[in-house]
Amino acid sequence: xxxxxxxxxxxxxxxxxxxxxxxxxxxxxxxxxxxxxxxxxxxxxxxxxxxxxxxxxxxxxxxxxxxxxxxxxxxxxxxxxxxxxxxxxxxxxxxxxxxxxxxxxxxxxxxxxxxxxxxxxxxxxxxxxxxxxxxxxxxxxxxxxxxxxxxxxxxxxx
Amino acid sequence: xxxxxxxxxxxxxxxxxxxxxxxxxxxxxxxxxxxxxxxxxxxxxxxxxxxxxxxxxxxxxxxxxxxxxxxxxxxxxxxxxxxxxxxxxxxxxxxxxxxxxxxxxxxxxxxxxxxxxxxxxxxxxxxxxxxxxxxxxxxxxxxxxxxxxxxxxxxxxx
Amino acid sequence: xxxxxxxxxxxxxxxxxxxxxxxxxxxxxxxxxxxxxxxxxxxxxxxxxxxxxxxxxxxxxxxxxxxxxxxxxxxxxxxxxxxxxxxxxxxxxxxxxxxxxxxxxxxxxxxxxxxxxxxxxxxxxxxxxxxxxxxxxxxxxxxxxxxxxxxxxxxxxx
Numbered sequence: 001x002x003x004x005x006x007x008x009x010x011x012x013x014x015x016x017x018x019x020x021x022x023x024x025x026x027x028x029x030x031x032x033x034x035x036x037x038x039x040x041x042x043x044x045x046x047x048x049x050x051x052x053x054x055x056x057x058x059x060x061x062x063x064x065x066x067x068x069x070x071x072x073x074x075x076x077x078x079x080x081x082x083x084x085x086x087x088x089x090x091x092x093x094x095x096x097x098x099x100x101x102x103x104x105x106x107x108x109x110x111x112x113x114x115x116x117x118x119x120x121x122x123x124x125x126x127x128x129x130x131x132x133x134x135x136x137x138x139x140x141x142x143x144x145x146x147x148x149x150x151x152x153x154x155x156x157x158x
Numbered sequence: 159x160x161x162x163x164x165x166x167x168x169x170x171x172x173x174x175x176x177x178x179x180x181x182x183x184x185x186x187x188x189x190x191x192x193x194x195x196x197x198x199x200x201x202x203x204x205x206x207x208x209x210x211x212x213x214x215x216x217x218x219x220x221x222x223x224x225x226x227x228x229x230x231x232x233x234x235x236x237x238x239x240x241x242x243x244x245x246x247x248x249x250x251x252x253x254x255x256x257x258x259x260x261x262x263x264x265x266x267x268x269x270x271x272x273x274x275x276x277x278x279x280x281x282x283x284x285x286x287x288x289x290x291x292x293x294x295x296x297x298x299x300x301x302x303x304x305x306x307x308x309x310x311x312x313x314x315x316x
Numbered sequence: 317x318x319x320x321x322x323x324x325x326x327x328x329x330x331x332x333x334x335x336x337x338x339x340x341x342x343x344x345x346x347x348x349x350x351x352x353x354x355x356x357x358x359x360x361x362x363x364x365x366x367x368x369x370x371x372x373x374x375x376x377x378x379x380x381x382x383x384x385x386x387x388x389x390x391x392x393x394x395x396x397x398x399x400x401x402x403x404x405x406x407x408x409x410x411x412x413x414x415x416x417x418x419x420x421x422x423x424x425x426x427x428x429x430x431x432x433x434x435x436x437x438x439x440x441x442x443x444x445x446x447x448x449x450x451x452x453x454x455x456x457x458x459x460x461x462x463x464x465x466x467x468x469x470x471x472x473x474x
Contacts, residue, residue: 003190004179004285009172012294014325015359015454017406019472021320022382032319043173043204043292045452046359046404048419050375050384059208059239060267066180068208068287072239074267081375081388085421085434086263086404088204088244090175090290103206105243105263105274105402105421107434109376109390114433116421117272118243118265127320129384129467132406134359136203136328138173151287156177161348162337162443167330170452201331201362201450217366217397218425224338226366226445230397232425244421246362246402248333248448261364263401263421263432275430276401276423294361296331309445314335 006157010041010141018133020049026125030100030133034091041143042135044102047087049131054078054106055124056117067152077124078117082106084131085116091135092143094154099145164315168199168299176291178207184283188258188291192249199301200293202260205245207289212236212264213282214275225310235282236275240264242289243274249293250301252312257303322473326357326457334449336365342441346416346449350407357459358451360418363403365447370394370422372435383468393440394433398422400447401432407451408459410470415461 016037020029034042060074089102104125105118148158174195178187192200218232247260262283263276306316332353336345350358376390405418420441421434464474 002183002186004182005176005187005191006179007174007176007191007195009174009195012170012173012328015328015452015457016323016325017359017454017457017459017472018321018323021322022466024320025318028318029321033321033323037323037325043175045203045361046406048404048406048417052378056272058241058265058267058272062210062239062286066287074270074272076270076272081378083374083419083435084404085419086244086402088206088242090204090206090292101206103241103243105434107374109374112390112392114372114374114390114392114435116274116432116434118263118274119241119272128378129382129469130471132472134406136173138175141173141175143175150180153287155288156175156290160341160344162340163334163345163349164337165332165334165349165353167332167353170328170331201333203361214430216399216423216425216430220368220397220444224445232428232430234428234430244402246364246400248362248364248450259364261399261401274432276421276432277399277430294331296333299331299333301333308338311445313446314333314448 008141011139013137013139016135020127020131024127027121034098039091039137040093041138041141042091044087044089045134045136047084047133049084050129051082052128053126054082055122056119057122058119080108082108092145094145166299169297171295171297174293178285178289182285185279192256197249197295198251199296200249202245202247203292203294205242205291207242208287209240209283210286211284212240213280214277215280216277238266240266250303252303324457327455329453329455332451336443336447340443343437350414355407355453356409357454357457358407360403360405361450361452363400363449365400366445367398367441368444369442370398371438371440373438374435396424398424408461410461
């Protein structure tokens with residue numbers, strides 16, 4: 001079986017354009033924006049800007065059986081200028097609250113060479129200068145994450 | 159001449175939110191979703207998740223004249239956990255059938271360092287845990303690829 | 317204070333689908349498209365394709381105080397095939413004219429290994445074969461950049 005999925009379709013609601021200001025926390029600010037606007041379902045359309053610090057989470061090993069836990073993960077800190085090349089992710093509802101889940105692609109310069117890193121955004125990504133993030137609200141679709149037996153984690157449309 | 163393009167404008171249709179399940183093939187699943195929903199024109203808005211395997215295609219040399227062929231390309235396999243940092247691409251019609259064309263940016267961890275890779279997605283990219291992909295259907299626009307004399311390949315609006 | 321931002325919300329207008337042709341300049345072409353279509357506010361939804369040349373700008377040092385200037389930046393040229401993995405960015409109005417601001421993520425092959433680079437797109441990124449770029453026009457929102465006291469640069473909603 002090579003095709004396995006669940007899906008829903010909806011419509012387009014508001015587009016939220018946010019400029020995050022110097023020194024703010026990327027994830028905290030997005031979470032606050034979503035709460036302030038009452039957004040329950042959204043997709044991140046785009047993001048550009050600059051960070052002075054990043055805390056990224058990646059998966060380094062696969063567990064023999066689900067779920068993936070922090071033992072399978074690697075956490076890296078970067079304390080330097082990092083351009084935001086892209087932001088991916090979405091907003092869903094988990095345990096009654098809006099959940100912002102974002103991955104970033106970032107670039108920095110070392111010995112005059114560009115290095116690109118990325119991963120799951122955790123607390124501790126600090127904006128320098130600005131970051132512009134665009135969210136598209138979704139209508140007519142319940143983006144809810146509930147416990148999924150197969151993966152032993154909360155998942156969309158489980 | 160530094161500006162050369164063809165373009166069309168359209169409107170926004172349905173947003174398709176898909177959660178791909180463990181073990182599925184990324185490209186096959188997207189192709190099946192598009193067929194099931196009868197989508198003829200779409201853009202990939204965002205994607206996050208995890209792969210356990212990737213098969214990526216990149217261009218390593220430029221031909222003296224068009225078209226680009228597999229002799230110009232490099233194929234890499236990755237058999238390890240890879241975070242999906244971003245998914246780009248679109249759905250058009252080619253030879254009467256919907257064609258899903260996607261590029262991915264992926265990260266993995268080696269010796270506690272993050273490595274980012276990417277390329278054109280071919281058959282063989284396997285989802286681990288989940289992958290969430292968002293498509294925006296386009297309306298009022300014919301996204302058709304036909305043979306283009308200049309590039310000697312099928313191209314949009316040729 | 318970990319949350320700091322300004323934001324606006326708007327609606328969705330036209331989707332512009334552009335296929336950039338061989339040899340064109342990526343930034344110049346996008347700029348021309350935006351002018352031709354009379355776009356004053358937009359977000360880049362997605363981009364794929366191939367470049368034969370790239371001129372990227374990154375931030376390598378943080379100034380003690382704003383603004384960031386070219387002394388803080390690093391400029392890299394690439395003269396080889398580069399897959400476009402992603403395009404992020406937006407269109408706003410600055411000094412009465414539409415301003416296209418885009419970041420790209422690119423991959424190339426060296427010694428059969430994939431290398432990913434990226435940064436702010438400047439003049440000199442040349443399309444090879446094709447590049448497909450999708451823009452979503454925003455309605456009901458003034459995307460204007462004016463001088464911002466805090467960052468000493470032009471910023472959205474300042």
